[in-house]
Amino acid sequence: MGLGGLNPSRGVEQQIAAANLVADFKISDLKSQISDRLISHDTDVRAKEAFARAVLALQPDSILSALAPLIADMSLPATVRNQIAASVVDRRLGTLARPANKSANDTTANDGTGKSAHPTPLLVAAMQAIPERLQLRLAESLASDAIGAEALLGLARDGHVSPRLLTQPTIKQRLDALKSEAFSKQVAEVTANLPDENAELQKLIEQRRGTFLTAQSEADTAKRPSLEAGTALFTKHCSACHQIAGKGTVLGPQLDGIGQRGLERVLEDVLDPNRNVDVNFRTTTVVTKDGKIFSGLIRREEGATLVLADNKGKEFTVPLADIDERVKSNLSLMPANVAEILNEREFLDLVSFLLSQRQKVEPKP
DSSP states (O other): OOOGGGSTTSOHHHHHHHHHHHHHHTOGGGHHHHHHHHHOTTSOHHHHHHHHHHHHHHSOOHHHHHHGGGGGOTTSOHHHHHHHHHHHHOHHHHGGGSOTTOOTTOOOOOOSSSOOOOOOHHHHHHHHHSOHHHHHHHHHHHTTSHHHHHHHHHHHHTTSSOGGGGGSHHHHHHHHTTOOHHHHHHHHHHTTTOOOHHHHHHHHHHHHHHHHHHHHTOSSGGGSOOHHHHHHHHHHHTTTTOEETTEEOTTSOOOTTGGGGOHHHHHHHHHOTTSSOOGGGEEEEEEETTSOEEEEEEEEEETTEEEEEOTTSOEEEEEGGGEEEEEEEEEESSOSOHHHHSOHHHHHHHHHHHHHOOOOOOOOO
16 A cells, blocks of 8 residues: 655655544554655655654554654754654664553553652653753653653653653643652652742743833833734734734633733733633643543533643544543643743743733624
């Protein structure tokens, strides 16, 4: 059996489309072909990521699934990206990505009889090569089941990532859903004696407030926050979930008139989105009968599936029959790491744009 898009002479988009078909329809006869394309040095990195997802759709592995998106991240050293690709193809390498005391089908958390296994070199190399923004994304993926959660705990315990990563709201929510007393005890030990995060966050808010006021009063207008740049940043980073003046998506709160809140409250809402969360925009953690953990904003039930949205505004589904438990959280869907996603100048531009939105649009009857 063959699929034309897998031909290396085809364009990247065609190769990605072909890989998606293999993944969606579980075409196992093509596993050898997509594996060859994945490890080929001639394959574009964007197509490699799609081929990796296809291989993992045919032979799932939670930790490698978390690592797979990094294949297309050019900020990582090529050696790390190639290692991940090779691990997806070669299951002997793939097993090196999971804790040594876990099999591919073991989805239980550590039983407390000993410390969690040390993370593997592949996982360590990936975590050490990426910035905090991507560490958070990878950690969220790892925390989606017990195997990945245990690997994440090992990374923090051994000093490969900051233990504070385990306390991030989106991570903690998923770890708590494991409901393992022994695992929770280990997390508590690793995260003990961390500085008060609320104090650090408030310090950041106050620092950004001072920086904004200083920049706003610059005599040189070129150094002041830019409304034009802020508009572009809102479109790029925020409009997938928020709407202003009819532009964007109403997944999170509608933001017409947000400027009326004033500088301090806008800074709080952007830098600490979990501080004031409307009940209608709180996320839900869904635990499936086979131990998988999903988190997002419930959109609707559609036939036999529950439709949720992730923090990029992308919808995903979970079969209702597979759901064991739903837990409503106090967390916002909005990422809590905007200060890492945007540099300081970009942040000031975005805040300037938000503060300029003072006209509140009344909903049509």
